[in-house]
Amino acid sequence: MLKEITLGQYFPGRSVLHKMDPRMKIILLTVFIVFIFLTKNYVSLAIMVVSVIFVILFSGVSLKLYFKSLKAIIFIVLFTSVLNLFYGTGDPLFQWKFITITQAGINTSVFVAARIISLVLISSVLTYTTSPTDLTDGIEKLLKPLSVFHIKIHEIAMMMTIALRFIPTLLEETDKIMSAQKARGADFDSGNAMTRIKTLIPILIPLFVSAFRRAYDLAMAMESRCYHGGEGRTRMKVLKYSKYDYIALCVVCLLCIGVIICNIRLPITLRTGM
Amino acid sequence: MQFIDVDKVVFAYDNDEETGNTVLKEISLSIKKGEFVALLGHNGSGKSTLAKMFNGILLPDSGDVTVCGMNTKNDETLLDIRRKVGLVLQNPDNQLVASIVEEDVAFGPENLGIDPVEIRKRVDSALKAVDMYEYRDHAAYKLSGGQKQRVAIAGIIAMQPDCIVLDEPTAMLDPQGRQEVMDTIIKLNKEKKITIILITHYMDEAALADRLLILDNGTILTQGSPKEVFSKIELLKRHKLDVPQAAQLAYRLNSCGFKIDELPLNADDCVKMILAQIEKV
């Protein structure tokens, strides 16, 4: 069950997106997300949605995995878009007792759903096509300027590398502990909220104990391998922008210009903030 | 001067001066370059503690550990020592730092500040040395236990050490994983002349070593070649230690009046011994 979680997972491959520099991917992802939220009419929304679809197809990662990442948020998407459906202003298209549905309500809920789904999909593309080390490397390099404020960027990046490395290990362990507790008669699926929270304690305590033991071992293994902080450390993979990065940059710039033009030239569908 | 010298080392985890909790009691031993030493002893006899002394993860309360003349107590040469003496732990899951195989292997050389091109070369050759080159871009957590342990060994080899200390590297593995890891260890010792200090519970693994060291309650009980050590069956039994099954059988036959010339340590030698006995009869 927990194995379904694809958070922070990387799927090795040889696609163009795999070959891109993580720094460029992070920057472009940020720009992309901002522009997803700047779309003001259906044409500009369509531009972003279609490009998300293209990016996914280019990533060379099985579509099944993207559906998996959507499964986790489908409830939130449905909830917020249904809620928005009833909160539109303007002339009602449909009225039944206290329920009114307006054109504006439909617009908002379509935009909300499309934006959240695009956001999740495009972020998944980043983690699916970037190895955790590359990802943290990219973040480390991008945040480097912050070290003038005495923020320990290298340490933060190392912590992220290790966290990403141990997510699957700890998930597997949680699964094992749950099975072990079930075998002892634990019941995780019934009772009210309070009793359910209480049944989590026998899972969390062994998990914590084992995580500390792992941390102790890991620290020792890292020291044995001459780890002594970021000073004087080199990297095997030197980050370098390639032609793919420049092409991607151009493509995203064109998309953004497209969105801006559509927003200005075409009538605005969505007036509310979200 | 030997490669590694352990001189009258005393160590306790908590220093409340009670004699009861001293883990290592005036241990002295030395390891030659290129040797394959197996360290045996029952649980809690201080094997892992001693292993952590070899590369300065733990420092002796009194006495000295020197590697190539460098004392582990000297902070300035500590990195040099750790580059020369690598440590592989029991649980392969807890010693891999990066998620991808080759990135993990690169971790050690990266810490040493080596040039990226050179790191690449070392990582490739280390992965080839442990037969994991095809897996270089795989996610580490999806590998089998034996494969993970070989990646951990590759991570040490990439630092080009003179010696590898392995603390029960096969304890959590299935028979196939154990075999893979043992083959790798022996290959490294024979072909790359890397000194091996292997801590193990498996007597058949220990029988492959050049020299055995038996640790008991923080002191060295006995040491010598596998044949010498395993012929002291009475002593080992008294300290609740096993001998290889072949040696056990020879011992039983001997006590029934059969004359055994050479102590067999594995199944093949054992078969030869029995055939020789049958011919005599």
Ligand SMILES: Nc1ncnc2c1ncn2[C@@H]1O[C@H](COP(=O)(O)OP(=O)(O)O)[C@@H](O)[C@H]1O
């Ligand atoms: N981190 C620790 N803190 C306190 N005591 C420890 C620690 N590690 C081991 N010990 C104790 O030291 C003794 C020797 O342990 P260890 O060296 O792990 O033995 P072995 O590896 O031979 O089983 C044991 O009695 C154990 O309880």
Ligand SMILES: [Mg+2]
């Ligand atoms: Mg131990």
